[in-house]
Amino acid sequence: MLEVSNLACTRGERTLFRGVSFALEARGLLHVAGTNGSGKTSLLRILCGLGAADAGEVRWRGEPTRALREAYWREVVYLGHANALKDDLSATENLRIACTLAGRPTTAGAVRNALDSFGLAACAHLPVRALSQGQKRRSALARLALSGQAPMWILDEPFSALDVAAVSHLETLILAHVTGGGNVIFTTHQTAAIDASITQRFDLDAVAEKDPC
Amino acid sequence: MNWGSMIEFFAMGGKGLYVWGSYGVTFAVIAIEIAMLALRRRAAGHRA
Amino acid sequence: MPSANLQNESASFNWFKYASPQAFFPLAGAIAPWFAAFAAVLFVVGLYIGFFVAPTDAQQGESYRIIFIHVPAAWMSMVIYLAMAFWAGIGLAFNTRLSGMMASALAPTGAWFTFIALWTGALWGRPTWGTWWVWDARLTSELLLLFLYFGFMALQAAIDDPRRADKAGAVLALVGVINIPIIYFSVQWWNTLHQGSSVSLKSAPTMAATMFTGMMVMVFACWAYAIAAALWRVRCIILERELRTDWVRAYLGKQT
Amino acid sequence: MLSVMRNVIARDLTLAWRRRADVFVSVLFFVIVASLFPLGIGPEPKLLRVIGPGVVWVAALLASMLALSRLFADDYADGTLEQMLIGATPLSMIVIAKVFAHWIAANLPLVLIAPLLGLQFGLPADALAVLALALALGTPSLSLIGAIGAALTLGLRGGGVLLALLVLPLYAPVLILGSLAVEATATGMTAQPYLLLLAAMSLAALSLAPWAIAAALRISYE
Numbered sequence: 001m002l003e004v005s006n007l008a009c010t011r012g013e014r015t016l017f018r019g020v021s022f023a024l025e026a027r028g029l030l031h032v033a034g035t036n037g038s039g040k041t042s043l044l045r046i047l048c049g050l051g052a053a054d055a056g057e058v059r060w061r062g063e064p065t066r067a068l069r070e071a072y073w074r075e076v077v078y079l080g081h082a083n084a085l086k087d088d089l090s091a092t093e094n095l096r097i098a099c100t101l102a103g104r105p106t107t108a109g110a111v112r113n114a115l116d117s118f119g120l121a122a123c124a125h126l127p128v129r130a131l132s133q134g135q136k137r138r139s140a141l142a143r144l145a146l147s148g149q150a151p152m153w154i155l156d157e158p159f160s161a162l163d164v165a166a167v168s169h170l171e172t173l174i175l176a177h178v179t180g181g182g183n184v185i186f187t188t189h190q191t192a193a194i195d196a197s198i199t200q201r202f203d204l205d206a207v208a209e210k211d212p213c
Numbered sequence: 214m215n216w217g218s219m220i221e222f223f224a225m226g227g228k229g230l231y232v233w234g235s236y237g238v239t240f241a242v243i244a245i246e247i248a249m250l251a252l253r254r255r256a257a258g259h260r261a
Numbered sequence: 262m263p264s265a266n267l268q269n270e271s272a273s274f275n276w277f278k279y280a281s282p283q284a285f286f287p288l289a290g291a292i293a294p295w296f297a298a299f300a301a302v303l304f305v306v307g308l309y310i311g312f313f314v315a316p317t318d319a320q321q322g323e324s325y326r327i328i329f330i331h332v333p334a335a336w337m338s339m340v341i342y343l344a345m346a347f348w349a350g351i352g353l354a355f356n357t358r359l360s361g362m363m364a365s366a367l368a369p370t371g372a373w374f375t376f377i378a379l380w381t382g383a384l385w386g387r388p389t390w391g392t393w394w395v396w397d398a399r400l401t402s403e404l405l406l407l408f409l410y411f412g413f414m415a416l417q418a419a420i421d422d423p424r425r426a427d428k429a430g431a432v433l434a435l436v437g438v439i440n441i442p443i444i445y446f447s448v449q450w451w452n453t454l455h456q457g458s459s460v461s462l463k464s465a466p467t468m469a470a471t472m473f474t475g476m477m478v479m480v481f482a483c484w485a486y487a488i489a490a491a492l493w494r495v496r497c498i499i500l501e502r503e504l505r506t507d508w509v510r511a512y513l514g515k516q517t
Numbered sequence: 518m519l520s521v522m523r524n525v526i527a528r529d530l531t532l533a534w535r536r537r538a539d540v541f542v543s544v545l546f547f548v549i550v551a552s553l554f555p556l557g558i559g560p561e562p563k564l565l566r567v568i569g570p571g572v573v574w575v576a577a578l579l580a581s582m583l584a585l586s587r588l589f590a591d592d593y594a595d596g597t598l599e600q601m602l603i604g605a606t607p608l609s610m611i612v613i614a615k616v617f618a619h620w621i622a623a624n625l626p627l628v629l630i631a632p633l634l635g636l637q638f639g640l641p642a643d644a645l646a647v648l649a650l651a652l653a654l655g656t657p658s659l660s661l662i663g664a665i666g667a668a669l670t671l672g673l674r675g676g677g678v679l680l681a682l683l684v685l686p687l688y689a690p691v692l693i694l695g696s697l698a699v700e701a702t703a704t705g706m707t708a709q710p711y712l713l714l715l716a717a718m719s720l721a722a723l724s725l726a727p728w729a730i731a732a733a734l735r736i737s738y739e
Contacts, residue, residue, distance in 0.1 A: 086597060087595065101525075101606070103521075235381040408685070411682060447689065
């Protein structure tokens with residue numbers, strides 16, 4: 001499904017990583033590990049087509065993602081550190097617009113269920129600025145419940161700021177998506193988040209040579 | 214040759230201020246630009 | 262990262278080798294002094310023709326001699342912006358770093374020439390029309406061109422990452438180059454419709470042969486000077502941006 | 518594709534509606550700037566009638582530029598712009614929708630208020646109508662060209678002033694033609710050629726600018 005061949009990335013003067021290569025087959029679950037500043041976020045942004053690599057290539061189903069553009073993006077869900085929510089809109093409105101933008105318009109009912117599954121039923125209609133940090137993160141993650149058809153999920157520290165219930169719910173969602181034939185690439189600093197037996201692990205610090213930061 | 218003498222040349226038919234003002238600033242600009250280039254070149258050298 | 266995939270193995274001269282800053286650096290260093298010397302010689306010849314060979318103008322007397330620097334500077338300000346947009350476009354299309362550097366290297370020289378064109382235009386207007394600043398169509402578009410140069414340089418200065426600065430500058434230069442004819446024609450209408458074409462900086466009325474040759478020599482002098490200045494500046498930019506590479510350290514190690 | 522654009526327009530308009538105060542701020546700015554000139558130049562009606570078109574146009578230009586920096590800045594800050602870059606719809610389409618919504622929220626109020634300001638300068642009734650029409654035809658290209666500047670200066674320090682430096686020289690043609698249109702009507706001549714040119718420029722901007730805006734946005738994110 002996804003092949004990455006000797007990817008290199010420099011930010012300003014510093015080479016974050018060089019010679020990063022790996023492949024991810026269907027039902028692949030990849031945990032990108034690495035210390036702070038090792039370039040995890042930059043790698044994920046390059047994979048989803050937001051950032052540009054200095055060298056190397058990312059291929060999706062054999063085609064370079066740079067050429068696929070919208071065809072690739074229709075099949076990707078990316079969640080970065082930012083929650084991508086408008087403070088003046090409610091969680092419901094935000095989720096509906098996010099799904100339309102991603103090319104998967106949904107019904108009001110589906111949106112309500114997605115928010116319920118993340119325990120946001122009560123505050124679904126409040127403007128997002130009234131929510132707590134954890135609630136905001138959960139309403140951002142709620143789009144995953146509606147992204148079943150998108151094969152590739154790229155999640156940057158999805159478990160941060162989540163309570164125990166939300167962590168376990170997210171874990172079940174991810175596992176369900178993977179067993180359903182999708183792929184998930186994620187970064188996390190919580191060790192026990194997902195059982196390691198079925199997770200491929202890619203340690204940025206070990207593999208890629210880089211300039212000392 | 215258009216000018217009888219040096220003084221006449223600098224007078225420039227009474228319009229010396231404008232003509233030499235133009236050429237003077239032009240060569241000042243060229244000198245400034247070359248000086249800035251040299252400074253920038255030396256600064257780049259020291260920062261290694 | 263030179264676009265090596267176009268490298269042919271035959272013995273023919275391979276231009277793409279010079280697409281990499283490391284290969285271009287010594288080349289620029291070699292030819293820049295020649296252009297500078299050529300410019301100096303042409304300046305001397307041009308000024309000699311302009312002052313000692315070209316006759317006095319019937320109407321404007323001696324002040325018309327400012328044309329020998331005003332018109333070349335005005336042309337250069339336009340040509341350099343077009344060259345800047347050309348390199349910017351190449352940089353965007355082929356993602357070659359050197360083209361972006363070339364565009365950034367040209368901008369200051371272009372801005373200086375625009376300033377000279379405005380300054381000499383004002384000094385020429387004073388004896389001819391009695392006012393320092395003439396809202397003439399060409400001078401007004403030169404002024405707007407100067408703002409375009411400042412916009413380009415300010416944008417590049419505001420962005421730290423050199424790659425983003427090059428690309429952002431490239432988009433601005435391309436948008437600017439599309440707008441320059443629009444600006445020129447709208448200023449032309451603005452000038453003729455508001456005051457009629459009474460107050461406009463016509464170039465010297467009947468261009469005597471020697472006047473024309475003098476001006477053309479000065480144009481080539483400005484060309485040579487602009488190329489030399491741009492090549493020197495691009496060398497500085499290459500050194501600043503490639504500071505971490507070992508070839509720059511070796512080069513500077515040898516130098517200092 | 519169209520449904521996505523409709524959604525983006527609806528989203529931006531609801532956002533603008535929920536922040537109505539910002540719209541009033543730029544309209545008030547427009548009114549204040551236009552009203553300052555008579556204070557500086559004197560109340561003499563004949564003179565005000567001459568400078569009227571130019572003053573109203575410059576004030577409208579500055580007011581529309583004031584609102585520009587917020588076009589992408591909010592979405593850049595909260596990460597929604599990121600999602601638009603990797604959405605299923607081509608970015609230039611989304612950009613057209615966003616600029617259209619911005620035009621309605623920021624520039625349309627200026628077009629509606631301008632005739633009132635024209636009265637301050639003693640412009641005749643037909644000139645006021647042409648003023649509103651010229652602004653309506655000219656402000657789309659202001660928004661589109663301005664959006665290029667806003668996209669280029671995304672996330673940069675000193676963005677507002679830098680945006681003005683980048684964009685104002687490119688506004689000159691619209692300013693010239695817009696003022697000429699109103700002045701022609703005020704002096705009894707036909708303003709038709711200028712209005713047609715303003716419309717042509719807006720259409721040209723509509724066809725070229727979105728590509729440049731999308732490219733500039735992607736550059737800001739690399």
